[in-house]
Amino acid sequence: MEDMNFSIELKCLFCDSVLKGDPEAELSSGDMVECQECRELNDYDALIDIASEEGKERVAEVAVSEIEKMLKKAFK
């Protein structure tokens, strides 16, 4: 059986480090995510755009549909 667990890494738009968000923090559309490396603020929507593109390549629709669900919730 293949392990369906995977994670999508959100990468800093400025320095390309993986952003390690607070697991307790709930990010939603419009939020800014501070990079621990360069201290730049990344636009969460842009990060999700990029992550969903990478998700499509890596694990196809599962990741994308999860992201879309998250985004739909965020817009409620």
Ligand SMILES: [Zn+2]
């Ligand atoms: Zn950075």
